[in-house]
Amino acid sequence: MKVTLRIFRFNPETDSEPYYKDYEIEADPKDRVIDVLHYIKNEIDGTLTFRRSCLHGICGSDGMRINGKNMLACSILLQDLGYSDANKTYKKPIVIEPLPGMPIIKDLVTDFTDFWKKYEAVKPYLITKSPPPERERLQSPEDVELIMEASKCILCACCTTSCPSTWSNEDYLGPAALLKAYRFIFDSRDEATDERLDIIDTPNGIWRCHTIFHCVQACPKEINITWHISKLKQKLVEREI
Amino acid sequence: MIYKFDAVIVGAGGAGLRAALEIPEGYTCAVLTKVYPTRSHTGTAQGGVCAALGNEEEDSWEYHFFDTVKGSDFLGDQDAIEIMCYDAIRAIIELEHMGMPFSRNEKGLIAQRPFGGHTKPKDPNNPFGERVPVKRACFSADRTGHVMLQTLYENCIKRGVQFFPEFFVTDLIVQDNIVRGVVAIEIATGEIHIFHAKTVMFATGGYGRVYRITSNAVVGTGDGFAIAYRRGIPLEDMEFVQFHPTGLWRLGILVSEAARGEGGVLRNKLGERFMEKYAPTIKDLAPRDVISRAMYTEIREGRGIQGPDGTYYLLLDLTHLGPEIINKKLPEITGFARIYLGVDPLKEPIPVQPTTHYAMGGIPTNVDAEVVIDDKGTKVEGFYAAGEVACVSVHGANRLGTNSLLDIIVFGRRGGKKMAEYIKEHDFPPLPKDADEWTRKTVERILNSNGKERVSRIRKELQEIMMDNVSVFRTGEGIKKAIEKIKELKERYQEIKIDDKGKKFNTDLIEAIELGNLLDTAESIAYSALNRTESRGAHYREDYPKRDDQNWLKHTLIYKNEDKEPIIKYKPVVITKIQPMERKY
Numbered sequence: 084m085k086v087t088l089r090i091f092r093f094n095p096e097t098d099s100e101p102y103y104k105d106y107e108i109e110a111d112p113k114d115r116v117i118d119v120l121h122y123i124k125n126e127i128d129g130t131l132t133f134r135r136s137c138l139h140g141i142c143g144s145d146g147m148r149i150n151g152k153n154m155l156a157c158s159i160l161l162q163d164l165g166y167s168d169a170n171k172t173y174k175k176p177i178v179i180e181p182l183p184g185m186p187i188i189k190d191l192v193t194d195f196t197d198f199w200k201k202y203e204a205v206k207p208y209l210i211t212k213s214p215p216p217e218r219e220r221l222q223s224p225e226d227v228e229l230i231m232e233a234s235k236c237i238l239c240a241c242c243t244t245s246c247p248s249t250w251s252n253e254d255y256l257g258p259a260a261l262l263k264a265y266r267f268i269f270d271s272r273d274e275a276t277d278e279r280l281d282i283i284d285t286p287n288g289i290w291r292c293h294t295i296f297h298c299v300q301a302c303p304k305e306i307n308i309t310w311h312i313s314k315l316k317q318k319l320v321e322r323e324i
Numbered sequence: 325m326i327y328k329f330d331a332v333i334v335g336a337g338g339a340g341l342r343a344a345l346e347i348p349e350g351y352t353c354a355v356l357t358k359v360y361p362t363r364s365h366t367g368t369a370q371g372g373v374c375a376a377l378g379n380e381e382e383d384s385w386e387y388h389f390f391d392t393v394k395g396s397d398f399l400g401d402q403d404a405i406e407i408m409c410y411d412a413i414r415a416i417i418e419l420e421h422m423g424m425p426f427s428r429n430e431k432g433l434i435a436q437r438p439f440g441g442h443t444k445p446k447d448p449n450n451p452f453g454e455r456v457p458v459k460r461a462c463f464s465a466d467r468t469g470h471v472m473l474q475t476l477y478e479n480c481i482k483r484g485v486q487f488f489p490e491f492f493v494t495d496l497i498v499q500d501n502i503v504r505g506v507v508a509i510e511i512a513t514g515e516i517h518i519f520h521a522k523t524v525m526f527a528t529g530g531y532g533r534v535y536r537i538t539s540n541a542v543v544g545t546g547d548g549f550a551i552a553y554r555r556g557i558p559l560e561d562m563e564f565v566q567f568h569p570t571g572l573w574r575l576g577i578l579v580s581e582a583a584r585g586e587g588g589v590l591r592n593k594l595g596e597r598f599m600e601k602y603a604p605t606i607k608d609l610a611p612r613d614v615i616s617r618a619m620y621t622e623i624r625e626g627r628g629i630q631g632p633d634g635t636y637y638l639l640l641d642l643t644h645l646g647p648e649i650i651n652k653k654l655p656e657i658t659g660f661a662r663i664y665l666g667v668d669p670l671k672e673p674i675p676v677q678p679t680t681h682y683a684m685g686g687i688p689t690n691v692d693a694e695v696v697i698d699d700k701g702t703k704v705e706g707f708y709a710a711g712e713v714a715c716v717s718v719h720g721a722n723r724l725g726t727n728s729l730l731d732i733i734v735f736g737r738r739g740g741k742k743m744a745e746y747i748k749e750h751d752f753p754p755l756p757k758d759a760d761e762w763t764r765k766t767v768e769r770i771l772n773s774n775g776k777e778r779v780s781r782i783r784k785e786l787q788e789i790m791m792d793n794v795s796v797f798r799t800g801e802g803i804k805k806a807i808e809k810i811k812e813l814k815e816r817y818q819e820i821k822i823d824d825k826g827k828k829f830n831t832d833l834i835e836a837i838e839l840g841n842l843l844d845t846a847e848s849i850a851y852s853a854l855n856r857t858e859s860r861g862a863h864y865r866e867d868y869p870k871r872d873d874q875n876w877l878k879h880t881l882i883y884k885n886e887d888k889e890p891i892i893k894y895k896p897v898v899i900t901k902i903q904p905m906e907r908k909y
């Protein structure tokens with residue numbers, strides 16, 4: 084089939100403004116979006132710039148906006164976007180843009196500095212005060228179940244950059260950092276619950292979340308982020324009492 | 325600019341991060357990585373990391389030792405294997421204490437499952453008698469590497485380790501056998517920097533992208549191998565390339581051995597469980613070299629299934645496992661099958677083919693990750709290597725599943741400890757003049773070159789020729805063809821032209837430099853493979869189908885020789901407890 088990719092382009096060295104460039108190419112409905120990006124870079128225009136690594140949705144490198152939604156270019160096939168007829172020429176382009184709300188470095192590459200700052204702000208590491216036992220700390224399968232979903236997060240920023248609260252307040256911690264806070268607050272081994280709750284119980288913390296669910300729709304790992312945020316809110320309310 | 329650090333670690337996968345945690349306060353340490361640390365390849369590991377914890381059934385590190393030696397087809401160094409298997413238990417408990425979220429069993433202990441080649445004697449009183457699979461792989465669903473990488477990174481954050489993400493290392497500064505630092509391109513700005521250091525560790529991971537079908541990330545371009553090789557450091561046992569039996573057909577994306585550990589089986593066109601023929605005792609849990617060869621044989625003998633594009637595959641059948649096991653223990657990989665092939669593993673078997681997976685060979689080190697360049701153990705002062713880029717050698721001619729995640733944490737730590745000692749006792753060696761000359765010239769040449777060759781074309785031709793001639797089955801003739809082609813591609817590489825001439829985030833340039841690394845790495849693999857006229861582990865020569873201990877129970881060391889044929893030397897295998905015997909499963 085023939086499809087057109089309309090790609091957001093910006094080279095800080097030569098362009099004063101970003102623009103969109105169209106590439107009409109031959110593609111297979113089973114191609115991933117990352118495959119067609121590679122095709123363009125390899126065969127047509129080597130200046131096209133994007134991040135990628137694992138190509139199967141586990142490293143979190145290639146979050147981008149595809150037809151208006153945040154997703155991983157390596158985890159979506161053209162046919163999943165509705166381009167499924169091998170004999171057709173599609174008029175409607177596939178629009179590819181960088182993750183919204185982040186500074187642009189070049190083309191689809193964005194600056195993650197702020198994202199990592201918020202990640203670090205929630206103390207993303209196990210804190211224990213009691214001396215470790217000789218063998219493993221015990222955890223029941225149920226204990227682990229409670230943090231398994233949260234620990235799937237690949238830090239791709241698809242959620243945080245789709246969150247309206249983040250757009251309106253850039254200091255809001257955002258869903259990815261809150262999910263990381265959950266990951267440790269609900270880890271039965273962690274001994275810094277209060278410290279962590281203090282970090283998220285702030286004006287730019289958890290209460291900025293208005294449960295709009297954009298983040299859940301954006302998450303390529305199908306993590307129910309708002310469920311986790313609501314558990315944190317519940318925990319905070321219980322602490323008040 | 326010139327940075328100065330006591331310790332420079334190149335690579336933020338499991339090996340590099342674990343090493344960084346050993347650099348004591350009061351000393352400076354920089355971790356350079358070409359992708360963000362959490363994007364490193366360790367994060368893709370699925371199945372598990374092994375240690376004879378005995379949480380599910382009786383087990384012992386000595387059984388693990390035996391399996392690893394046998395799995396290596398007796399080419400692994402037994403002193404190193406002993407250290408790794410013994411230390412495994414401590415290493416896993418340490419990860420747990422660091423916060424790694426493991427799957428748990430009913431007793432609240434770290435859960436364990438069977439994995440290829442991991443066994444124990446059926447009768448404990450007869451340690452060399454018949455063996456049965458044992459539950460030794462510790463795991464976190466099928467995201468073991470992901471949570472390991474996260475946990476190690478988290479601990480580095482806690483420690484305040486200094487990272488240089490998206491810094492692409494191009495060269496090692498070494499003179500008079502003393503390492504003095506590295507050269508790196510800061511990708512965001514295009515600036516070339518010198519990192520002056522007392523110690524350097526390479527923890528740069530593998531080279532899967534030398535081949536067309538691979539489970540490895542696009543960044544797995546063998547940079548560490550090629551840089552060391554170009555700087556006169558030999559590479560050990562490069563002919564041993566692991567092909568994992570179950571890559572998703574055509575894509576190479578890995579379906580972990582855990583799928584078979586949980587009970588999945590391989591089938592051919594006739595629906596036969598063909599591994600019963602090739603490894604009667606442990607069948608689908610035989611080591612990877614054995615199964616990959618069995619699969620190629622099935623396809624050659626007409627029992628593969630042909631796809632619409634003419635290529636062949638076999639089937640990995642999980643349909644009998646049921647939703648409980650598939651959804652709880654193998655969620656990621658069943659997701660891959662659904663997303664990429666449109667196959668629901670609950671209902672239909674998954675099309676698979678062997679995929680290039682792991683580098684057994686690499687930069688030669690001793691058991692403390694110190695780089696050694698000959699058979700006498702001569703060190704390169706201040707230079708360390710750990711993880712997949714290193715060859716200790718614990719994997720010999722064939723690595724067992726789950727032994728790499730173990731290797732990286734055990735030897736990453738040991739290397740880090742040695743670096744810590746070294747930086748306390750030594751001053752900074754002076755930097756040579758023009759330490760970044762090679763990098764500057766290379767960058768200039770690529771940016772200004774106006775040839776007619778495209779990077780992607782040369783890369784593709786390299787990947788094709790290596791896949792067709794230096795993979796599961798090899799012949800002298802085929803390998804020679806590959807060598808000729810590599811020579812041709814190297815010449816054409818001088819004539820490349822890239823589109824992006826800018827400084828900032830020039831991935832066109834980075835890919836061009838990576839291609840140079842792929843070519844040098846491929847050269848070392850092909851020449852080593854041509855030289856070894858026997859079959860052992862993953863290296864199978866159809867023209868020399870037998871293992872030949874008389875002549876070949878030794879490690880290959882290959883040295884670059886400018887533009888002439890590389891030089892090959894040898895190093896003995898360390899044998900302590902187990903004498904080579906026939907390897908049957």
Ligand SMILES: Cc1cc2nc3c(=O)[nH]c(=O)nc-3n(C[C@H](O)[C@H](O)[C@H](O)COP(=O)(O)OP(=O)(O)OC[C@H]3O[C@@H](n4cnc5c(N)ncnc54)[C@H](O)[C@@H]3O)c2cc1C
Binds near residue numbers: 365366469491527713
């Ligand atoms: C799909 C898959 C599944 C696997 N599953 C398992 C498993 O279940 N169990 C198991 O034991 N093993 C498994 N393995 C093998 C294991 O994951 C790897 O061998 C291991 O993680 C390698 O770790 P490492 O630290 O050596 O390197 P990596 O994790 O590959 O890290 C390499 C680092 O080096 C950096 N780097 C590379 N080149 C440069 C450069 N030029 N400049 C700057 N930085 C550079 C990269 O950015 C990265 O940070 C699997 C491998 C794959 C591919």
Ligand code: SF4
Binds near residue numbers: 248257258298309
């Ligand atoms: S649910 Fe909360 S975090 Fe998620 S998008 Fe809405 S406001 Fe943002």
Ligand code: SF4
Binds near residue numbers: 238259301
């Ligand atoms: S929660 Fe989901 S969308 Fe957000 S960073 Fe993690 S994986 Fe990405």
Ligand code: FES
Binds near residue numbers: 146156
């Ligand atoms: S390339 Fe790794 S998540 Fe897409």
